[in-house]
Amino acid sequence: MPVPTLPPFPEDVPTHALLIIDYEQLKAGNQDEIDRLWGAATGLGFCLKNHGVQEVVDRMFDMGEATMKLPYEEKMKFEQGDEGRSFGYKAAGANAVDAAGNLDTVEFINIAKDDAYAWPKVAHRTYPSTVSEKMDEAVVPFVKKSTDINTTLLNIFNTKLGLPEGELAKRHQDLEHSGSEARTIKNPAKMSKERTAIGAHTDFGSLSFLHNRLGGLQVLPPGVDEWQYVKPIPGHAICNVGDALAVLSGGILHSNIHRVVPPPGAQAGQERWSQVFFTRPGDSTTLEPLAALSPSIAEAVKKNTDKKLDTGGVTASEWFARRIKNQRIKNRTGPETWEASRGTEQGRA
Ligand SMILES: O=C(O)CCC(=O)C(=O)O
Numbered sequence: 001m002p003v004p005t006l007p008p009f010p011e012d013v014p015t016h017a018l019l020i021i022d023y024e025q026l027k028a029g030n031q032d033e034i035d036r037l038w039g040a041a042t043g044l045g046f047c048l049k050n051h052g053v054q055e056v057v058d059r060m061f062d063m064g065e066a067t068m069k070l071p072y073e074e075k076m077k078f079e080q081g082d083e084g085r086s087f088g089y090k091a092a093g094a095n096a097v098d099a100a101g102n103l104d105t106v107e108f109i110n111i112a113k114d115d116a117y118a119w120p121k122v123a124h125r126t127y128p129s130t131v132s133e134k135m136d137e138a139v140v141p142f143v144k145k146s147t148d149i150n151t152t153l154l155n156i157f158n159t160k161l162g163l164p165e166g167e168l169a170k171r172h173q174d175l176e177h178s179g180s181e182a183r184t185i186k187n188p189a190k191m192s193k194e195r196t197a198i199g200a201h202t203d204f205g206s207l208s209f210l211h212n213r214l215g216g217l218q219v220l221p222p223g224v225d226e227w228q229y230v231k232p233i234p235g236h237a238i239c240n241v242g243d244a245l246a247v248l249s250g251g252i253l254h255s256n257i258h259r260v261v262p263p264p265g266a267q268a269g270q271e272r273w274s275q276v277f278f279t280r281p282g283d284s285t286t287l288e289p290l291a292a293l294s295p296s297i298a299e300a301v302k303k304n305t306d307k308k309l310d311t312g313g314v315t316a317s318e319w320f321a322r323r324i325k326n327q328r329i330k331n332r333t334g335p336e337t338w339e340a341s342r343g344t345e346q347g348r349a
């Protein structure tokens with residue numbers, strides 16, 4: 001698919017600048033770049049250039065377009081369901097965006113990392129024909145390359161957190177089943193400015209690798225009251241730390257609150273597509289700070305008493321299922337259901 005010419009991102013909206021990190025320099029072991037990554041990951045956040053995945057991302061958008069064009073009844077055969085499973089299709093309006101139960105406007109297709117690794121065998125479930133047809137050319141390479149990049153980042157964080165070698169890798173093994181997944185998201189054109197596409201949240205897992213073409217993603221950094229846009233830069237991927245890594249690191253790494261609204265300025269009225277890969281810990285991983293393995297994490301836990309790091313010792317798979325399940329509108333009994341879907345947002349969203 002030729003990349004369409006898109007209207008520019010506006011100059012006059014509040015934006016949050018992310019530090020640009022060069023992935024090739026990280027791979028080459030450039031210590032300055034590694035230090036810059038660490039500063040950004042524990043600070044304002046970062047995006048990656050030279051990640052080498054752009055062409056495959058474009059193929060994922062082709063797959064997404066073909067999938068969303070399928071008849072509604074066909075897509076619904078692959079729906080994720082109300083029991084807390086994420087893999088499969090999610091229709092627009094299936095999730096709440098807030099405690100009042102307003103509905104989301106995005107539809108998306110989630111493809112399990114495990115199904116991509118098992119392909120052509122099935123690990124969790126099957127997908128629409130438009131996904132199967134693009135498994136070899138788009139989905140499998142996207143999942144494998146994204147996993148590789150996130151593993152490189154996790155290994156750097158492992159060292160910087162003072163953990164014994166391989167501790168984070170052990171909790172994110174390619175072949176252990178996990179909630180890791182690829183997601184292709186469509187927000188329809190001409191959505192009212194009043195509608196929220198995806199409600200305020202922190203990501204559930206460890207690292208998210210996100211590719212946007214249009215604006216609409218907003219963040220609420222610590223200590224800030226006004227939502228700030230993240231301006232997409234062509235070919236750059238936005239990287240987000242999720243709750244699992246925030247908890248494992250004792251809050252040294254933190255998960256940013258974000259949401260998605262219709263594109264701003266001249267981009268308003270356009271269909272908005274995004275492509276994400278979510279790395280999440282293996283299903284059996286206990287979500288608790290790795291304080292016994294690292295003095296700096298132990299120190300951080302003592303300091304970060306204000307952060308919501310106590311998950312009650314749940315596993316990654318329990319954490320994930322609870323959050324997915326309680327954002328489904330069909331499961332809503334009242335504002336308490338939204339509350340039950342929350343992570344480390346601490347009442348800010
Ligand atoms: O579409 C985006 O820019 C972000 C999507 C997102 O936050 C999510 O799916 O968790």
Ligand SMILES: [Fe+2]
Pocket residue numbers: 201202203258
């Ligand atoms: Fe997110």
